[in-house]
Amino acid sequence: MSGAFRRLATDVPAMLALVVVALFVGAAILADVVAPHDPLAVDLASNYLPASGTHLLGTDHLGRDTFSRLLLGARVSLTIALVATLAGLLVGATLGLLAAWRRGAVDGAIMQGVDVLLSFPDMLLAIAVAAILGRGVSSTIVAVAIFSVPIFARLVRASAQSVVGADFVLASRAAGASATRILLRHVLPQCYAPLLAQGTITLGSAILFASGLSFLGLGVQPPDPEWGAMLSRGRELLRSSPLGAVAPGVAITLVVLSFSLLGDGLKDALDPRR
Amino acid sequence: MTRLTGVMAAMLAAVACGGGAGTDSPAGPRDTLVFAASADATTLDPHNTTDTESDQVIMMMYETLIGFDRDMKIVPRLAERWDVAPDGVTWTFHLRDGIRFHDGTPFNADAVRRNFTRVMDPIANHKRLVLFDMIDRVEAVDDRTVRITTKYPFGAFEPTMAHVSAAIVNPTVAEKFGRDFGLGADRASGTGPYRIVSWKKDQEIVLERNDDYWAEKGKTRRIVYRPIPEAAARVLALEAGDVDVISRIPSADIARLEKEAGIVVTKTPSVGMQQFRFNVTKKPYNDVRVRQAISYAINRRAIVDNLVSSFARPSTGALTPIMRGYANLGEIPYDPDKARALLKAAGYPNGFKTRIATTPRYPMGVELAEALAADLKKVGIEAAIDVIEWGTMVTYWAGLPPEKNPQEIFIMGAGASTADADWGLRPIFRSAPTNENNYGYYSNAEFDRVIEAAMRETDAEKRQQLYRRAQEIVYLEDPGAVWLFDTLYVVASRANVEGVTPSPLGAVTFQQATVH
Numbered sequence: 194m195s196g197a198f199r200r201l202a203t204d205v206p207a208m209l210a211l212v213v214v215a216l217f218v219g220a221a222i223l224a225d226v227v228a229p230h231d232p233l234a235v236d237l238a239s240n241y242l243p244a245s246g247t248h249l250l251g252t253d254h255l256g257r258d259t260f261s262r263l264l265l266g267a268r269v270s271l272t273i274a275l276v277a278t279l280a281g282l283l284v285g286a287t288l289g290l291l292a293a294w295r296r297g298a299v300d301g302a303i304m305q306g307v308d309v310l311l312s313f314p315d316m317l318l319a320i321a322v323a324a325i326l327g328r329g330v331s332s333t334i335v336a337v338a339i340f341s342v343p344i345f346a347r348l349v350r351a352s353a354q355s356v357v358g359a360d361f362v363l364a365s366r367a368a369g370a371s372a373t374r375i376l377l378r379h380v381l382p383q384c385y386a387p388l389l390a391q392g393t394i395t396l397g398s399a400i401l402f403a404s405g406l407s408f409l410g411l412g413v414q415p416p417d418p419e420w421g422a423m424l425s426r427g428r429e430l431l432r433s434s435p436l437g438a439v440a441p442g443v444a445i446t447l448v449v450l451s452f453s454l455l456g457d458g459l460k461d462a463l464d465p466r467r
Numbered sequence: 468m469t470r471l472t473g474v475m476a477a478m479l480a481a482v483a484c485g486g487g488a489g490t491d492s493p494a495g496p497r498d499t500l501v502f503a504a505s506a507d508a509t510t511l512d513p514h515n516t517t518d519t520e521s522d523q524v525i526m527m528m529y530e531t532l533i534g535f536d537r538d539m540k541i542v543p544r545l546a547e548r549w550d551v552a553p554d555g556v557t558w559t560f561h562l563r564d565g566i567r568f569h570d571g572t573p574f575n576a577d578a579v580r581r582n583f584t585r586v587m588d589p590i591a592n593h594k595r596l597v598l599f600d601m602i603d604r605v606e607a608v609d610d611r612t613v614r615i616t617t618k619y620p621f622g623a624f625e626p627t628m629a630h631v632s633a634a635i636v637n638p639t640v641a642e643k644f645g646r647d648f649g650l651g652a653d654r655a656s657g658t659g660p661y662r663i664v665s666w667k668k669d670q671e672i673v674l675e676r677n678d679d680y681w682a683e684k685g686k687t688r689r690i691v692y693r694p695i696p697e698a699a700a701r702v703l704a705l706e707a708g709d710v711d712v713i714s715r716i717p718s719a720d721i722a723r724l725e726k727e728a729g730i731v732v733t734k735t736p737s738v739g740m741q742q743f744r745f746n747v748t749k750k751p752y753n754d755v756r757v758r759q760a761i762s763y764a765i766n767r768r769a770i771v772d773n774l775v776s777s778f779a780r781p782s783t784g785a786l787t788p789i790m791r792g793y794a795n796l797g798e799i800p801y802d803p804d805k806a807r808a809l810l811k812a813a814g815y816p817n818g819f820k821t822r823i824a825t826t827p828r829y830p831m832g833v834e835l836a837e838a839l840a841a842d843l844k845k846v847g848i849e850a851a852i853d854v855i856e857w858g859t860m861v862t863y864w865a866g867l868p869p870e871k872n873p874q875e876i877f878i879m880g881a882g883a884s885t886a887d888a889d890w891g892l893r894p895i896f897r898s899a900p901t902n903e904n905n906y907g908y909y910s911n912a913e914f915d916r917v918i919e920a921a922m923r924e925t926d927a928e929k930r931q932q933l934y935r936r937a938q939e940i941v942y943l944e945d946p947g948a949v950w951l952f953d954t955l956y957v958v959a960s961r962a963n964v965e966g967v968t969p970s971p972l973g974a975v976t977f978q979q980a981t982v983h
Binding site for chain 1: 699717718719720722723766769770772773774827831833834836837838840841851852853854856
């Protein structure tokens with residue numbers, strides 16, 4: 194494992210990405226402390242202000258500080274992405290383990306279910322879920338989690354399949370270990386590396402999907418700041434007061450790109466064939 | 468890289484040249500004006516439409532017996548004069564001579580009679596049937612005289628007759644096509660200054676000057692309506708010179724367009740208002756003091772001056788100044804202390820929690836709800852915002868009984884296509900069992916009495932007094948809504964376009980427009 198991290202440390206794009214991710218995570222955690230203004234404070238008399246010393250990224254329609262909203266938006270977006278990815282990972286990994294362990298009909302049923310989910314265009318699926326569950330943070334999380342289930346299920350199944358027949362697994366079966374114990378103690382750890390890499394990549398796409406849902410008005414509801422929602426509202430002013438849309442747009446791009454690069458870096462670094 | 472740069476340079480050049488309607492300017496006016504509509508017309512049957520995009524084309528092709536001028540005064544059109552008998556119910560219209568429909572059929576009293584038979588036919592059930600509810604019968608006295616008898620003296624009869632849905636269609640063509648009248652270029656015929664020559668669904672409608680028109684003929688030979696649904700794309704099309712005139716401009720772009728050389732922005736005081744309405748059947752909105760408190764808690768000036776200044780004027784009554792029956796009751800002052808006192812008196816010293824429903828379909832709809840919520844918070848009311856898409860929103864306004872309607876405060880645009888107090892107040896606030904038009908279930912016995920009396924009052928002075936009283940009730944004493952602002956109707960055109968006529972009804976026409 195330590196070799197893997199040494200390899201990662203020499204991967205320049207991945208390290209840059211790690212720095213960006215760390216910055217945004219820091220911003221998300223410290224949003225209340227760092228934000229120069231109350232991100233929800235409406236002051237109509239000072240709306241549409243350009244960037245300045247007081248308002249680093251200017252103000253929006255309602256005179257709220259765009260920079261402060263961006264910081265709080267980082268918390269909202271990252272929380273949604275993290276919770277949704279973990280939930281998707283949990284469900285996906287369980288299904289994958291089950292499929293690899295039981296094989297036969299159970300495997301067929303699970304993987305066909307996963308294939309059905311995969312056959313929907315991701316965004317369409319997320320929109321459908323949000324439409325059924327209603328708007329808001331929690332339904333956004335569910336929608337994004339559902340979309341990330343298939344990839345984790347397939348990944349874990351593939352990795353697990355290669356070890357369920359291995360000698361050490363057979364040995365612990367012979368020693369009388371329960372299925373749960375074998376799966377959790379012996380099989381799952383073999384999947385950590387690809388899960389970590391995929392989880393990082395999924396975090397990025399989860400942010401993108403959550404923003405997409407909010408952009409369409411199905412996700413986070415006003416007045417709470419969320420990058421996608423900010424982009425959606427700011428887009429109308431793109432020509433006259435561009436920062437309102439450009440700032441959240443750049444934030445989304447940076448974070449998604451960083452998670453993706455970091456995930457790629459982890460994948461390479463953790464590759465046992467290297 | 469080089470190739471990419473080349474492509475970009477070519478694109479920039481194309482944008483810079485503007486390529487299209489605006490650039491070719493040989494001597495003399497051009498023969499075509501292009502209007503970017505926000506949607507295609509749904510039908511060109513004036514009796515069966517309620518959408519502005521259709522009405523705008525209809526107004527070019529058809530005419531009413533009497534009409535509105537630019538200040539919403541009633542003026543003669545197909546009728547050269549008209550009068551009402553002392554009984555207040557018998558109206559006589561004397562028609563102009565020598566007018567023909569687009570296909571050459573003469574226009575006469577019988578055509579008028581057949582038109583009203585058509586629009587009032589309960590079986591055909593055209594969308595505008597309800598507007599003519601008060602008409603008892605229509606008779607052709609002779610070839611050029613029509614007598615219309617109403618069921619009761621109806622104070623808003625003239626504006627109703629000037630409404631676009633009272634337009635006279637060619638009855639021969641209408642009877643031939645029945646329900647399909649107005650659904651194609653070959654099935655729409657009127658007396659107006661322009662006739663339709665082609666209609667490619669969702670692409671363009673082409674109107675051509677009616678050279679046999681009875682009054683002042685059109686200046687431009689062809690008027691083209693091109694649907695561009697995306698608002699930002701309409702603005703770009705105007706800036707690039709691909710189209711000559713646009714309406715329904717994103718509020719954020721108005722100020723920028725005003726400063727742009729080569730573009731002229733006109734703003735017309737309209738019959739439109741922006742409100743947030745109360746569902747008065749929901750606690751605590753059943754208490755008038757709570758509604759008054761909210762009305763005083765909103766800083767309308769700040770909203771009008773900062774958020775919507777490019778297309779709004781402060782409300783000064785329950786109607787807009789251009790409407791018949793309007794009474795100036797003044798702006799409602801911003802008074803959070805009074806709001807807190809009223810809340811305390813109503814038993815909510817610490818405020819309460821509520822929900823505001825809004826839709827981005829209205830300009831700045833989401834931001835207005837946020838501004839409202841921020842003001843309410845200052846008097847202790849915690850309002851959560853529900854952004855709801857239009858399609859879902861209208862299901863809450865579709866004749867629901869109160870127990871099935873979850874909305875508490877909701878955004879609402881209001882206005883009256885007759886520019887008259889009757890249509891502007893009666894359907895919206897008169898007591899009704901469901902919310903088919905009275906979306907907030909507003910109910911006030913005195914208001915009902917006054918509005919009913921006003922409807923049957925034909926004496927202008929008395930009518931005005933009654934409507935003033937009705938507005939005092941619904942605007943001040945027992946508020947049915949938060950009136951935020953009166954809307955301005957905004958149209959932008961290329962500077963070389965002249966004679967465009969925006970109407971306070973929120974429609975734009977081109978009867979006398981020229982493109983230089």
